[in-house]
Amino acid sequence: xxxxxxxxxxxxxxxxxxxxxxxxxxxxxxxxxxxxxxxxxxxxxxxxxxxxxxxxxxxxxxxxxxxxxxxxxxxxxxxxxxxxxxxxxxxxxxxxxxxxxxxxxxxxxxxxxxxxxxxxxxxxxxxxxxxxxxxxxxxxxxxxxxxxxxxxxxxxxxxxxxxxxxxxxxxxxxxxxxxxxxxxxxxxxxxxxxxxxxxxxxxxxxxxxxxxxxxxxxxxxxxxxxxxxxxxxxxxxxxxxxxxxxxxxxxxxxxxxxxxxxxxxxxxxxxxxx
Numbered sequence: 001x002x003x004x005x006x007x008x009x010x011x012x013x014x015x016x017x018x019x020x021x022x023x024x025x026x027x028x029x030x031x032x033x034x035x036x037x038x039x040x041x042x043x044x045x046x047x048x049x050x051x052x053x054x055x056x057x058x059x060x061x062x063x064x065x066x067x068x069x070x071x072x073x074x075x076x077x078x079x080x081x082x083x084x085x086x087x088x089x090x091x092x093x094x095x096x097x098x099x100x101x102x103x104x105x106x107x108x109x110x111x112x113x114x115x116x117x118x119x120x121x122x123x124x125x126x127x128x129x130x131x132x133x134x135x136x137x138x139x140x141x142x143x144x145x146x147x148x149x150x151x152x153x154x155x156x157x158x159x160x161x162x163x164x165x166x167x168x169x170x171x172x173x174x175x176x177x178x179x180x181x182x183x184x185x186x187x188x189x190x191x192x193x194x195x196x197x198x199x200x201x202x203x204x205x206x207x208x209x210x211x212x213x214x215x216x217x218x219x220x221x222x223x224x225x226x227x228x229x230x231x232x233x234x235x236x237x238x239x240x241x242x243x244x245x246x247x248x249x250x251x252x253x254x255x256x257x258x259x260x261x262x263x264x265x266x267x268x269x270x271x272x273x274x
Contacts (some may be wrong), residue, residue: 018100021024027115033047033153034062045167047235054214057094057272057274058093058094058273059091059092059093059094059259059272059273060091060092060094060270060271060272060273061089061090061091061092061270061271061273062089062090062092062230062267062268062269062270062271063087063088063089063090063265063268063269064086064087064088064090064230064232064268064269065086065088065266065267065268066085066086066087066232066264066265066266066267067083067084067085067086067264068084068085068086068108068109068110068262068263068264068265069081069083069262069263070082070083070084070110070111070112070260070262071110071112071113071261071262072096072111072112072113072114072243072258072259072260072261073238073244073258073259073260073261076113077248078114078116078117078248079112079113079114079115079158079258080112080113080114080115081112081113082111082112082113082138082139082140083226084108084110084111084140084262085107085109085242086106086107086108086109086146086182086264086266087106087107088104088105088106088107088108089104089105089106090102090103090104090270091103091104092270094149098152098153098154098155099150099152099153100151100153100163101148101149101150101151102147102148102149102150102151102165102167103146103147103148103149104145104146104147104148104149104169105144105145105146106144106146106147107142107144107145108143108144108145108170108171108262108264109140109141109142109143110140110141110143110236110242110260110262111139111140111141111176111187111260112138112139112260112261113137113138113139114136114137114139114246114248115134115135115136115137115159115248116134116135116137116248116249116250117131117134117248117249117250118131118132118134118135118250119131119132119138119237119249119250120132122203127185127188127193128188128233129182129185130184132184133182133184134182134184134186135177135180135181135182135185136180136181136183137176137180138170138176138178138179138180139172139176139177139202139206139243140176140177140179141176141206141260142173142174142175142176142177143171143172143174144172144174145169145170145171145172145212146169146170146171147167147168147169147212147214148167148168148169149165149166149167149214149216150165150166150167151157151163151164151165152165154163154171157222159222160219160221161219161220162219163216163217163218163219163220164215164216164217165214165215165216165217165218165234166176166214166215167214168211168212168213168214168239169211169212169214169236170209170211171209171210171212172208172209173206173207173208173210174203174208175201175203176198176201176202176203176205176206177199177200177201177202178201178202179197179198179199180197180198180199180200181195181196181197182195182197182198183195183196197252205243206242206243207240207241207242207243209240210238210239210240210241210242210259210260211238211239211240212236212237212238212239212260213236213237213238213239214234214235214236214237215234215235216232216233216234216235216264217232217233217234218230218231218232218233219231223269226271226272227269227270227271228269228270228271228272229267229268229269230266230267230268230269230270231266231267232264232265232266232267232268233263233264233265233266234263234264234266235261235262235263235264236261236262236263236264237258237259238259238260238261239259240243241257241258241259242258242259242260243257243258244257245257246258257265
């Protein structure tokens with residue numbers, strides 16, 4: 001007598017439902033893992049951005065100094081260049097988005113060269129070294145300058161933000177020095193040419209106060225988490241007269257008013273304030 005084993009047939013739809021169930025669990029686990037990883041990355045990014053945002057403060061102070069290339073305006077043809085120094089402090093206040101206002105207090109040397117042809121023999125004086133000569137002078141105007149500037153910053157990337165600015169400054173000149181070489185005939189009627197070099201204070205022939213128009217650009221590069229390196233370049237154009245009635249021939253009625261012009265380069269350190 002034969003015994004039969006009964007097999008139970010599992011419907012195909014049950015197999016399909018089970019497979020879908022397990023695939024769904026696997027997919028949900030994978031998506032949960034991906035979502036958790038994304039959340040961790042987003043938290044890191046948020047933390048990073050918070051660090052960057054702490055550098056965007058309202059106030060920023062700095063110290064800087066550098067060299068100037070100076071020249072008087074060309075109303076009179078006999079003028080040339082000389083060099084000077086600058087040093088100062090600054091306070092920057094963030095106004096709105098990419099705009100800021102900057103106030104500075106600087107020590108500034110401006111000036112230039114002038115050539116003077118002197119001939120007092122036309123006035124009836126006898127010819128001598130002092131009455132007839134050519135003098136090449138280099139003038140240095142030592143001033144305290146207070147600029148007020150409006151800055152516009154271009155956000156290229158967090159570590160590279162160049163700025164362009166325009167403004168004006170008030171300059172008070174407390175001292176003017178003249179370094180000169182005077183050349184002339186040492187003895188009348190003799191061909192003995194002599195050159196004398198000297199230095200003197202001539203503050204009385206220049207105005208004590210004047211105003212400058214300023215245009216320039218700078219960039220601030222990160223040094224540490226708190227300090228930035230400043231590279232600054234600007235041009236100062238004189239708005240008011242530095243010396244009135246200058247004539248290279250020293251003839252009354254032929255003079256003109258001259259102003260100062262300077263190209264200024266500076267390097268410094270700035271620090272944001274919390």
